[in-house]
Amino acid sequence: MLNRMMIELFRQVRRKPFTNPFPVKHLPENLSEALEAAGRGEITLNPPVPVPEHFRGRIAYHRKACIGCKLCIKVCPANAIEYLPEEKKVEIHVDRCCFCAQCTEICPVSCLHMTEGSLNSSYERREEVVRDSETPEGPEG
Numbered sequence: 690m691l692n693r694m695m696i697e698l699f700r701q702v703r704r705k706p707f708t709n710p711f712p713v714k715h716l717p718e719n720l721s722e723a724l725e726a727a728g729r730g731e732i733t734l735n736p737p738v739p740v741p742e743h744f745r746g747r748i749a750y751h752r753k754a755c756i757g758c759k760l761c762i763k764v765c766p767a768n769a770i771e772y773l774p775e776e777k778k779v780e781i782h783v784d785r786c787c788f789c790a791q792c793t794e795i796c797p798v799s800c801l802h803m804t805e806g807s808l809n810s811s812y813e814r815r816e817e818v819v820r821d822s823e824t825p826e827g828p829e830g
Contacts, residue, residue, distance in 0.1 A: 740805045745788045747806040749822035754800035761792035783817040
């Protein structure tokens, strides 16, 4: 048991993180001054980490392709998808979504899919609702 734990700890130490490292090598006293210095070319910023394979980011929904079958609602463990009966379409509440991608796998017309984009934090989390995505990577409408 102890040997397995040690092996896993060594694996985690060697594995690179999926998130971006801090933008500069050493913590500056003032971040805005560090960014201004980077703009002047006095310091260099760390490059962003590439998106890992099979990354599940922001969900995209193509309203025109949706047939209103409600299969996505049935498999959603977080209750994040709401059916709109008057339109026979759905809307996704991002504040509840757990990014499991089960809805994308069951959708018979592939109108739902996970993008490589990430979500930004917000003070109004309940206002973040996906009603339609213009393109596979585009913003909601």
